[in-house]
Amino acid sequence: xxxxxxxxxxxxxxxxxxEKDACGVGFVADLTGQPSRRTVVDALHVLNHxxxxxxxxxxxxxxDGAGILCSIPHTFFQKVCKAEMGLDLPEKGRYAAxxxxxxxxxxxxTAESKKMIDDIVKELGQKVLGWRKLPVRxxxxxxxxxxxxxxxxxxxxxxxxxxxxxxxxxxxxxxxMIRRKAAIAGRAKYGEKNFYVxxxxxxxxxxxxxxxxxxVMEYFADLDDDDFHSHVALVHSRFATNTFPGWSRAHPYRYxxxxxxxxxxxxxxxxxxxREGVISSPLMPQLQECCPIVDPEGxxxxxxxxxxxxxxxxxxxxPEACMMMMPEAxxxxxxxxxxKKAFYKFNAALMEPWDGPALVCFTxxxxxxxxxxxxxLRPCRYYVTKDQRVIGxxxxxxxxxxxxxxVSKGRLMPGKMFLIDxxxxxxxxxEEYKGQACKKQPxxxxxxxxxxxMSTIKAGAEIQIDKALELPMLRAFGYTQETLxxxxxxxxxxxxxxxxxxxxxxxxxxxxxxxxxVFDYFKQLFAQVTNPPIDPIR
Numbered sequence: 001x002x003x004x005x006x007x008x009x010x011x012x013x014x015x016x017x018x019e020k021d022a023c024g025v026g027f028v029a030d031l032t033g034q035p036s037r038r039t040v041v042d043a044l045h046v047l048n049h050x051x052x053x054x055x056x057x058x059x060x061x062x063x064d065g066a067g068i069l070c071s072i073p074h075t076f077f078q079k080v081c082k083a084e085m086g087l088d089l090p091e092k093g094r095y096a097a098x099x100x101x102x103x104x105x106x107x108x109x110t111a112e113s114k115k116m117i118d119d120i121v122k123e124l125g126q127k128v129l130g131w132r133k134l135p136v137r138x139x140x141x142x143x144x145x146x147x148x149x150x151x152x153x154x155x156x157x158x159x160x161x162x163x164x165x166x167x168x169x170x171x172x173x174x175x176x177m178i179r180r181k182a183a184i185a186g187r188a189k190y191g192e193k194n195f196y197v198x199x200x201x202x203x204x205x206x207x208x209x210x211x212x213x214x215x216v217m218e219y220f221a222d223l224d225d226d227d228f229h230s231h232v233a234l235v236h237s238r239f240a241t242n243t244f245p246g247w248s249r250a251h252p253y254r255y256x257x258x259x260x261x262x263x264x265x266x267x268x269x270x271x272x273x274x275r276e277g278v279i280s281s282p283l284m285p286q287l288q289e290c291c292p293i294v295d296p297e298g299x300x301x302x303x304x305x306x307x308x309x310x311x312x313x314x315x316x317x318x319p320e321a322c323m324m325m326m327p328e329a330x331x332x333x334x335x336x337x338x339x340k341k342a343f344y345k346f347n348a349a350l351m352e353p354w355d356g357p358a359l360v361c362f363t364x365x366x367x368x369x370x371x372x373x374x375x376x377l378r379p380c381r382y383y384v385t386k387d388q389r390v391i392g393x394x395x396x397x398x399x400x401x402x403x404x405x406x407v408s409k410g411r412l413m414p415g416k417m418f419l420i421d422x423x424x425x426x427x428x429x430x431e432e433y434k435g436q437a438c439k440k441q442p443x444x445x446x447x448x449x450x451x452x453x454m455s456t457i458k459a460g461a462e463i464q465i466d467k468a469l470e471l472p473m474l475r476a477f478g479y480t481q482e483t484l485x486x487x488x489x490x491x492x493x494x495x496x497x498x499x500x501x502x503x504x505x506x507x508x509x510x511x512x513x514x515x516x517x518v519f520d521y522f523k524q525l526f527a528q529v530t531n532p533p534i535d536p537i538r
């Protein structure tokens with residue numbers, strides 16, 4: 001059978017590293033943190049109302065992808081593990097669960113992969129509680145389309161028990177190392193992705209696939225069980241923008257779902273790869289062995305989730321990690337609080353912005369949030385109700401809400417964050433959370449002590465060049481009179497890059513017969529898709 005990610009290898013002008021996706025997102029949560037069936041059902045109802053934001057192929061029953069991310073349904077797992085496996089699960093938080101995609105029809109390879117994963121779990125001091133065959137219904141109702149069915153993976157659910165001395169944060173970090181080390185070992189042995197982990201956590205779990213919105217509950221029998229409860233749920237309907245769909249590329253990922261695109265993703269991946277030479281964390285002593293952090297064949301959304309997950313499990317909170325990756329436009333914001341500006345300035349040295357247009361919704365079971373990048377070109381609206389519920393998504397009307405029951409409602413603005421803290425059972429404003437986060441460390445002091453600026457660097461000896469050599473050297477290094485007048489002169493006079501509005505019809509440096517500067521061989525990437533009109537009010 002075809003692989004569960006049955007898309008072409010890099011060839012000609014096609015490169016899977018350039019894949020982009022996203023589209024409709026939604027979320028439902030109970031502010032009290034109390035798991036309920038209602039939250040799951042309403043979230044799936046929201047997903048059905050996002051069908052128009054996803055896509056399907058020429059086969060009406062093959063979707064680009066859809067799924068749900070929710071908290072661990074402890075009562076449900078207790079029931080099915082006892083009934084199907086004779087397993088008594090530990091208390092909530094002392095075990096993890098995750099869904100694995102394996103190549104269908106290759107039992108020997110699946111068995112080898114499972115043993116490899118089991119060995120790594122034991123090597124890192126945790127307990128393999130058991131594997132459960134995930135019940136799916138590919139022929140339910142109208143069934144899956146032929147394309148989705150042809151590459152449908154074989155799915156199993158793994159349960160891992162925490163070691164007796166593992167604290168919650170340590171356990172999550174070890175789970176990350178288990179997953180990454182197993183994936184790297186599998187790729188090294190088979191030369192390809194021999195399995196895919198939708199999620200592996202003691203807090204949250206993801207059910208997703210190459211499905212249409214309305215097929216998610218029909219396909220996954222677990223979601224149709226009345227004992228499957230959660231206090232929070234994210235849903236996503238995928239539109240694979242000029243790319244190939246696949247089972248692993250469906251959203252939500254392990255902590256996020258995303259609407260829009262990351263147009264800086266090439267640079268983001270390169271910088272992340274560069275940092276891996278010195279990457280370390282006290283919570284993950286074997287972090288170097290988990291590199292590369294970013295899946296080389298993943299989409300822009302998946303790359304974002306990979307880095308966000310690493311920042312979270314290395315010790316940051318989820319909203320703090322999101323602030324690092326999606327900062328506000330702070331450089332010229334004269335009215336911005338100095339502590340907040342110092343936070344962004346300090347972290348800009350550690351992480352470059354992942355610029356969209358992008359809306360990212362995230363949860364780790366402790367927080368539920370959504371953040372717009374500083375371009376602000378993707379919609380997100382939300383409601384908070386009197387019965388302590390939060391409902392939101394890419395548009396209004398994803399779930400019917402009685403007007404009399406609404407306490408507050410709003411929409412996200414560029415660079416702002418919507419946040420629910422389940423420990424405090426309340427919604428926290430952007431100003432309140434960021435005000436606290438930016439004072440956690442002495443960022444202003446660190447900048448003052450360690451920042452180097454040009455004005456503080458002593459000038460060296462002036463370089464003397466023979467006048468007769470100036471023109472030959474400029475020619476040798478590819479400089480023209482136009483370069484001097486239109487690029488270098490404005491930089492010297494105004495201290496900023498010269499801007500122009502005309503196109504550039506000069507041949508590409510790599511095809512030119514003339515000597516060109518080394519800078520001409522590099523071009524800035526920009527979005528080549530149509531974005532919605534900018535709201536004149538914004």
